[in-house]
Amino acid sequence: MILDAKIPSGRLEDKWREHKFNMKVVSPANKRKYHVIVVGTGLAGASAASTLAELGYQVSAFCYQDSPRRAHSIAAQGGINAAKNYQGDGDSTYRLFYDTIKGGDFRAREANVYRLAEVSVNIIDQAVAQGVPFARDYGGYLDNRSFGGSLVSRTFYAKGQTGQQLLLGAYSSLSRQIGAGKVKMYPRTEMLDLIVAEGKARGIITRSLVNGQMQCFYADAVVMATGGYGNVFFLSTNAIGCNVTAAFRAYKKGAFFANPCYTQIHPTCIPVSGDHQSKLTLMSESLRNDGRVWVPQAKGDKRNPKEIPEHERDYYLERKYPSYGNLAPRDIASRSAKEACDAGKGVGPGGLGVYLDFADAIKRVGKKVVSERYGNLFDMYKQITDENPYEHPMRIYPAVHYTMGGLWVDYLLQSTIPGLFVIGEANFSDHGANRLGASALMQGLADGYFVLPYTIGNYLASEKPGSFSAFKTQGESDLQKAKERTQKLLDIKGKRSPSSFHKSLGHILWNKCGMARNKTGLEQALREIPALREEFWQDLSVPGTGQEFNQQLEKAGRVADFLEFGELLVRDALTREESCGGHFREEHQMPDGEAKRDDDNFSHVAAWEYHKDKDPALHKEPLVFDAVKLATRSYK
Amino acid sequence: MKLNLHIWRQKDKNAAGQMKTYTLDGVEESMSFLEMLDLLNEQLIAAKDEPVNFDHDCREGICGACSLVINGTAHGPQEAVTTCQLHMRSFKGQSDIYIEPWRAKAFPVVKDLVVDRSAFDRIIQAGGFISVNAGGVVDANTFLISKNDADKAMDAAACIGCGACVAQCKNASAMLFVGAKVTHLASLPQGQVEKKERVLRMVKTMQDEGFGNCTNTLDCEAVCPKSIGVSHIAKLHREFLAASLTTTSNS
Numbered sequence: 001m002i003l004d005a006k007i008p009s010g011r012l013e014d015k016w017r018e019h020k021f022n023m024k025v026v027s028p029a030n031k032r033k034y035h036v037i038v039v040g041t042g043l044a045g046a047s048a049a050s051t052l053a054e055l056g057y058q059v060s061a062f063c064y065q066d067s068p069r070r071a072h073s074i075a076a077q078g079g080i081n082a083a084k085n086y087q088g089d090g091d092s093t094y095r096l097f098y099d100t101i102k103g104g105d106f107r108a109r110e111a112n113v114y115r116l117a118e119v120s121v122n123i124i125d126q127a128v129a130q131g132v133p134f135a136r137d138y139g140g141y142l143d144n145r146s147f148g149g150s151l152v153s154r155t156f157y158a159k160g161q162t163g164q165q166l167l168l169g170a171y172s173s174l175s176r177q178i179g180a181g182k183v184k185m186y187p188r189t190e191m192l193d194l195i196v197a198e199g200k201a202r203g204i205i206t207r208s209l210v211n212g213q214m215q216c217f218y219a220d221a222v223v224m225a226t227g228g229y230g231n232v233f234f235l236s237t238n239a240i241g242c243n244v245t246a247a248f249r250a251y252k253k254g255a256f257f258a259n260p261c262y263t264q265i266h267p268t269c270i271p272v273s274g275d276h277q278s279k280l281t282l283m284s285e286s287l288r289n290d291g292r293v294w295v296p297q298a299k300g301d302k303r304n305p306k307e308i309p310e311h312e313r314d315y316y317l318e319r320k321y322p323s324y325g326n327l328a329p330r331d332i333a334s335r336s337a338k339e340a341c342d343a344g345k346g347v348g349p350g351g352l353g354v355y356l357d358f359a360d361a362i363k364r365v366g367k368k369v370v371s372e373r374y375g376n377l378f379d380m381y382k383q384i385t386d387e388n389p390y391e392h393p394m395r396i397y398p399a400v401h402y403t404m405g406g407l408w409v410d411y412l413l414q415s416t417i418p419g420l421f422v423i424g425e426a427n428f429s430d431h432g433a434n435r436l437g438a439s440a441l442m443q444g445l446a447d448g449y450f451v452l453p454y455t456i457g458n459y460l461a462s463e464k465p466g467s468f469s470a471f472k473t474q475g476e477s478d479l480q481k482a483k484e485r486t487q488k489l490l491d492i493k494g495k496r497s498p499s500s501f502h503k504s505l506g507h508i509l510w511n512k513c514g515m516a517r518n519k520t521g522l523e524q525a526l527r528e529i530p531a532l533r534e535e536f537w538q539d540l541s542v543p544g545t546g547q548e549f550n551q552q553l554e555k556a557g558r559v560a561d562f563l564e565f566g567e568l569l570v571r572d573a574l575t576r577e578e579s580c581g582g583h584f585r586e587e588h589q590m591p592d593g594e595a596k597r598d599d600d601n602f603s604h605v606a607a608w609e610y611h612k613d614k615d616p617a618l619h620k621e622p623l624v625f626d627a628v629k630l631a632t633r634s635y636k
Numbered sequence: 637m638k639l640n641l642h643i644w645r646q647k648d649k650n651a652a653g654q655m656k657t658y659t660l661d662g663v664e665e666s667m668s669f670l671e672m673l674d675l676l677n678e679q680l681i682a683a684k685d686e687p688v689n690f691d692h693d694c695r696e697g698i699c700g701a702c703s704l705v706i707n708g709t710a711h712g713p714q715e716a717v718t719t720c721q722l723h724m725r726s727f728k729g730q731s732d733i734y735i736e737p738w739r740a741k742a743f744p745v746v747k748d749l750v751v752d753r754s755a756f757d758r759i760i761q762a763g764g765f766i767s768v769n770a771g772g773v774v775d776a777n778t779f780l781i782s783k784n785d786a787d788k789a790m791d792a793a794a795c796i797g798c799g800a801c802v803a804q805c806k807n808a809s810a811m812l813f814v815g816a817k818v819t820h821l822a823s824l825p826q827g828q829v830e831k832k833e834r835v836l837r838m839v840k841t842m843q844d845e846g847f848g849n850c851t852n853t854l855d856c857e858a859v860c861p862k863s864i865g866v867s868h869i870a871k872l873h874r875e876f877l878a879a880s881l882t883t884t885s886n887s
Contacts, residue, residue: 140780
């Protein structure tokens with residue numbers, strides 16, 4: 001199968017505008033005849049569901065949380081990028097486009113990224129119109145801060161809760177449509193399968209998390225906004241419930257999975273404190289605006305950081321990357337922290353930490369200003385570690401945060417299954433091999449408010465609305481299979497809890513497919529994961545029944561899919577014989593330890609196709625660069 | 637640490653519930669409260685007993701899912717902290733901990749410590765928004781908003797919708813939750829057009845859902861993990877009164 005990304009011809013600057021004009025449009029009177037399912041209500045899902053309803057489509061939205069307001073977009077702290085150039089510092093659509101392509105280590109599609117940069121400005125306007133309380137300066141104008149991988153200030157923020165405020169904005173729009181009866185909302189409901197009939201996506205199978213009832217929902221198109229798969233590592237900054245199930249089920253029904261090995265390890269998280277830990281907490285990248293990262297120059301220096309004089313400290317990011325300094329991109333900052341700790345210079349228990357120090361900032365602007373900028377983050381840090389970051393430098397360490405890989409989509413955000421659209425973190429399209437800070441919120445909302453609502457019309461215009469009866473046989477058969485699978489989890493009656501298997505899987509992936517990867521380790525992981533999976537299906541223990549509220553059963557289903565998906569991730573990492581962005585293969589590095597790309601052989605998207613009885617098949621979508629010149633990424 | 641945990645167990649919405657006691661050893665001070673419950677659940681699963689169900693998701697204090705009344709206080713003993721951010725070091729020297737769900741007529745128990753807070757969603761659906769469609773809006777800098785107003789709106793908008801205010805209030809009043817949203821939108825120029833209808837509709841829904849009235853005990857402010865103040869309730873009264881007196885239609 002040849003992957004056609006359907007990138008419009010014409011100049012980069014004109015592609016989206018011309019494409020919007022050339023697409024088929026459903027007339028206002030006909031829109032109400034079409035039914036669209038949206039799975040997930042984070043930034044991408046909530047914005048898409050509300051916008052589709054505003055346009056007149058009938059929408060059903062689903063989320064596993066008890067309310068759409070709780071999706072994990074809410075935890076994004078630092079900000080959202082937009083090429084507004086309000087600071088007059090030379091920002092432009094092209095600069096945001098270029099920074100994103102370069103930040104992604106030249107592994108994203110030019111056309112998608114340019115469109116993202118183009119609509120970024122509309123997002124800010126939209127959010128402000130909804131009442132999102134972005135930070136303002138004393139003149140009443142919108143304020144900006146700087147983020148990693150960029151030399152201009154283009155990040156809009158609402159204290160350290162930008163994700164929360166943007167999500168609540170999208171949630172308010174969604175609530176308005178629910179109240180008006182245009183969106184039917186199904187909270188505490190999880191998607192267990194995709195119904196594909198006659199080659200097209202026709203609906204989903206769901207399970208109510210309250211009473212276990214499983215049923216089919218049919219629609220003219222399905223939109224998945226189900227987030228990333230970072231929790232395959234067990235410990236990550238994701239919410240506990242984030243999972244790959246919906247995406248993985250779609251993959252098994254024929255949607256290709258692209259670049260699963262592109263995972264983002266965020267440099268500034270609170271280090272692991274013990275084996276009991278259930279999740280990791282991010283300290284926003286915005287802290288690197290004022291915080292300075294350092295380790296002691298001497299190995300194993302256990303002195304109190306305040307007693308270590310300036311000349312015995314190594315501000316390694318400032319030393320290695322003088323022009324970007326502490327604002328080097330995430331993948332680079334993470335790897336540098338690992339390098340320092342591997343060299344025995346790490347601080348804190350177990351030596352897995354580096355300092356993020358605000359002493360200079362407090363001296364420069366005062367404690368009050370620092371507290372205004374980052375107060376809630378400092379409080380959170382103190383709450384978790386019992387240490388006061390105003391007095392003592394923070395200890396931070398990289399942790400799994402975001403996944404650039406996801407279901408393959410074309411320029412119209414449609415997967416390889418016609419009628420299945422994938423938006424937000426769940427797709428793969430815009431961040432290449434590394435996402436820049438403050439770009440996830442931008443992409444989720446760009447897809448949901450400004451891209452999908454147009455492109456889905458192009459598909460629906462050629463579909464006959466509401467002809468669902470023909471697909472009931474397929475739906476009932478899928479429903480039956482989903483029921484059997486759920487029952488199977490309950491029937492094992494072994495000894496180990498779902499969490500204990502999840503933790504074991506996380507150990508394998510973090511150690512062998514984490515910040516640095518090599519052939520030997522990856523091959524080991526490819527043996528260990530199937531063995532663990534086998535044990536899971538023999539020794540899992542899920543108490544209770546399937547006809548009630550049962551959190552262990554939910555967890556078991558998600559871990560089962562992670563156990564299969566983890567193998568695909570490792571396979572992709574093994575196949576990509578180069579280092580790029582968040583994917584660092586130890587065999588492929590420059591003499592100074594920087595990542596070494598191989599543009600001749602790997603300038604492509606790796607899209608995996610599921611096969612029932614054999615290994616997944618790899619399809620390549622070549623990446624063509626017309627506007628930018630492929631270059632070695634340098635932040636020095 | 638070794639603890640006696642007294643936990644509310646209830647099979648479903650209609651079943652009668654009861655407190656049940658569990659002994660848990662091996663609790664470390666660096667564990668979060670929810671990690672302590674994870675530990676308990678691992679032991680219950682190993683003993684073929686039924687684990688305790690509780691709502692939780694982000695575990696970083698922002699999603700608003702976690703919701704436990706701990707020793708009689710919503711979100712436990714520490715100020716301005718959600719249950720998920722509470723750590724066991726706060727319980728040094730204690731041997732007994734009582735854990736109950738949010739209790740309010742408008743928040744029926746789903747199972748064990750899990751409650752149904754969809755009434756909050758219905759209040760927002762009634763008017764907790766600005767009516768604007770995607771696209772076709774003005775440039776973001778068209779409205780100049782003083783830093784003071786923007787900060788005030790942000791403080792109110794920080795509400796995470798957890799429902800602790802309702803759980804702690806002897807009247808199960810939702811006025812802090814509603815007041816925060818009304819203040820947030822009424823502090824901004826974009827929120828002016830609909831402000832009367834908004835407050836009337838939200839208050840009506842709040843009453844229809846079975847939440848009580850405010851009698852100024854200020855318990856809501858004391859337990860709010862985001863320190864949202866009762867001045868927002870005063871603002872709610874003011875907005876409601878103004879809207880009631882100047883609106884003629886019975887919307």
